[in-house]
Amino acid sequence: MPTPERTTLTDIVRAGRELLESDGLSGLTMQAVAERVGVRAPSLYKRVNSRDELIALVANAVVDDLGTRLGAVAGGSDPYRDLAELAREFRSFAQAHPAGYRLMFASTAPATDALARAVAPVMRVVTEIAGPDEALEGARLFTAWANGFLSMELSGAFHLGGDLDRAYEFGIERLARALRPAGRSRRRA
Amino acid sequence: MPTPERTTLTDIVRAGRELLESDGLSGLTMQAVAERVGVRAPSLYKRVNSRDELIALVANAVVDDLGTRLGAVAGGSDPYRDLAELAREFRSFAQAHPAGYRLMFASTAPATDALARAVAPVMRVVTEIAGPDEALEGARLFTAWANGFLSMELSGAFHLGGDLDRAYEFGIERLARALRPAGRSRRRA
């Protein structure tokens, strides 16, 4: 006699994400997730093969969420403004979901497909600025900087004080300029 | 009647570092460390308050090691060459100690003092290039990029192929240029 399903994979992943943000990765236990979705821990193994797989699913959900936010920064007429807007959206996402953000770039759980989708708007804008030949390297320069900045900000590695908001804007401005093809001369502000 | 000491904190931290690189952070267990230094797990608590504290000590040791490498990139006459050299040394360190590298910027275990020492050579070179007014923001731009690039390289986030060595050199070159004070015009190659 079939038993009705008492939870869903969607609920499990959502519970995992909530626990990740509230209690950190070590608080994302099978028992805590089970309790949150109203089931016993062994039942989770009907939907998920292991805790590691659940963590990967959570990481994927975070990446998808980020992709939605970045995708909503629709292309305006000025690619420099769009780039700045993407950077700021990226940062506000990291600050709103610090644990999820860290998980995105943690050792395992690459979520490469979802990551490619999430970064697509950046590729598009950087291609406009840098031209197709340097689009890939330019996008890597930009995303590496943004990711590094946020990971250091979140981990408290910027210990020398100073204004982090200003440092972030400084980076946006200088990178936007650095992305222009090498030969072209500087535009006027 | 005193018992002779059968291990030392130094040995424990070294064992922790070795386990971290060989088996990952989850392989850095108190039992594995104890076995490696020839003692039982409870004895570790004579030198270390908790596993978390041991992890912080390991992170500190990694940062110190990195600082030594970067410090060895002595100042030549050309700050641009020095900056490139620092960036390459940074990358080769990350590739040689991937797990330790990740741990440096993980959530807890900031090791702020050691980190400040490690980054001192970068501050010095960037000050030469960018001038004192923009030294801090410039150093943050540079370290954020390098850290982000390496963290993404290690986690496999650069999934679109392409030559990562070239992308890294591209970043070095463009950033070096971007660090120059905004008013000054481009030098000839």
Place this chain on the structure above:
DNA sequence: ACCTGAACACCGTTCAAGT
């Protein structure tokens, strides 16, 4: 067909007892 309690192996940590 899904859920559960019981069980296993493993881990961090404490502590009384050894020397």
Place this chain on the structure above:
DNA sequence: ACCTGAACACCGTTCAAGT
């Protein structure tokens, strides 16, 4: 003074038994 075995609480995971 340092080391140890035993013990506790907790965790991931398996599985036979329930419905």
